[in-house]
Amino acid sequence: MSEATLQLVAGDPARHALVVGRVVLVLGGEPVTVEMAVPPDLVGFEDILPILRGVTDFVVDRGVEEAQAAGRTVSCRAGCGACCRQLVPISQAEARALAALIAAMPKPRRDEIRRRFDAALQALQACGLTAEIDAARQDVSESTVDLGMRYFRQGVACPFLEDEACSIHPDRPLSCRQYLVTSPAANCASPTANTIEMVALPARPSRALLLADSEDAGVSWMPLVYALRYVEQVPSRVPARTAPDILRDVFSRFQSADHTDRGRSE
Amino acid sequence: MRKELGLIVMGAVAFDLGTVVVPAQAADAIFLKIDGLSGESNYHKFNPSDAKAANSCVAGKGTLVEYKGDKYCRTDKAGASTALPSSAGPATALPQTQRR
Numbered sequence A: 001m002s003e004a005t006l007q008l009v010a011g012d013p014a015r016h017a018l019v020v021g022r023v024v025l026v027l028g029g030e031p032v033t034v035e036m037a038v039p040p041d042l043v044g045f046e047d048i049l050p051i052l053r054g055v056t057d058f059v060v061d062r063g064v065e066e067a068q069a070a071g072r073t074v075s076c077r078a079g080c081g082a083c084c085r086q087l088v089p090i091s092q093a094e095a096r097a098l099a100a101l102i103a104a105m106p107k108p109r110r111d112e113i114r115r116r117f118d119a120a121l122q123a124l125q126a127c128g129l130t131a132e133i134d135a136a137r138q139d140v141s142e143s144t145v146d147l148g149m150r151y152f153r154q155g156v157a158c159p160f161l162e163d164e165a166c167s168i169h170p171d172r173p174l175s176c177r178q179y180l181v182t183s184p185a186a187n188c189a190s191p192t193a194n195t196i197e198m199v200a201l202p203a204r205p206s207r208a209l210l211l212a213d214s215e216d217a218g219v220s221w222m223p224l225v226y227a228l229r230y231v232e233q234v235p236s237r238v239p240a241r242t243a244p245d246i247l248r249d250v251f252s253r254f255q256s257a258d259h260t261d262r263g264r265s266e
Numbered sequence B: 001m002r003k004e005l006g007l008i009v010m011g012a013v014a015f016d017l018g019t020v021v022v023p024a025q026a027a028d029a030i031f032l033k034i035d036g037l038s039g040e041s042n043y044h045k046f047n048p049s050d051a052k053a054a055n056s057c058v059a060g061k062g063t064l065v066e067y068k069g070d071k072y073c074r075t076d077k078a079g080a081s082t083a084l085p086s087s088a089g090p091a092t093a094l095p096q097t098q099r100r
Helices: A043-068 A092-103 A108-126 A129-138 A144-155 A175-177 A185-189 A207-215 A224-233 A242-254 A259-263 B051-059
Strands: A004-009 A019-027 A030-038 B015-022 B041-045 B063-067 B068-076
Touching: A004 A043, A019 A043, A030 A043, A030 A108, A030 A242, A043 A092, A043 A175, A043 A207, A043 A242, A043 B015, A092 A108, A092 A207, A092 A259, A108 A144, A108 A224, A129 A144, A175 A207, A207 A242, A242 B015
Parallel strands: A004 A030, A019 B015
Antiparallel strands: A019 A030, B041 B068, B063 B068
């Protein structure tokens, strides 16, 4: 098999000349050259999300290919939205991207999505989970498995879930892109460690983004349903880094074999 | 394989981030914290810095578990598969080293 090349663009070539660059990712021993075109100005992490989405989709494709080679079949399908009631951790950059996406929607739909975000937050507050989530965001040394399961049991649907399908599929967070299972779809209705078999991936781009972005912004991960509230509280950040600098930071986290990472269950 | 997105014609490379080698499973070595060691399973203690061992455990469908700060690979007595411990969903993708 020849070496894979992935071409990805962040920014509008019609608006300004983009800077092009590349990185070679060696995933599972096989190199993939990622050619990137990015804005030349100082940018925020949200501005390079198109690059990371493309890389994530490629990584997931690789994982799916390996699963299929092992005789396993991905059971995730449109119309099966059980996992869309899970706690989806996103970075502040992803929160900004989602807020911008909602702001660009036609008014009736925008209002409806905002209403769902409000309802989700109220549901979490009513059951006392917001306090637990906030504590977990402050102390990342604690296990989040139990919290994730309690969250799931509340049945708080993602505000973008419609007819049990993702209504923003091309723009969904990296965590959602990475979540695929080969266990029976029915098992996702009541997931446990013993009934769900996930597609193993050769890298975790969502984790790399969360680590780099949270360190840069000083903002911990947040559940997706916090996105609009966060952006209302912190409407903007002044871009202070170039896209190549941010990308170098994020890609370097792909390498992380930092063993302190492993001392905590996920 | 070349995935053509057809978005732009690439010009000269202005920045090169070099080569990033992603260690097999190293970023995925996720340990499920448990409160006790069940008698129904076999637990093999190993050095968590040994990415190869973690990889072998997961590849063999073992489960990486943490008990009282020590790391183990759990397999059931019959050797049957156990799910990866990261199966609780997107929440399991939380970052682990935000405190820097």
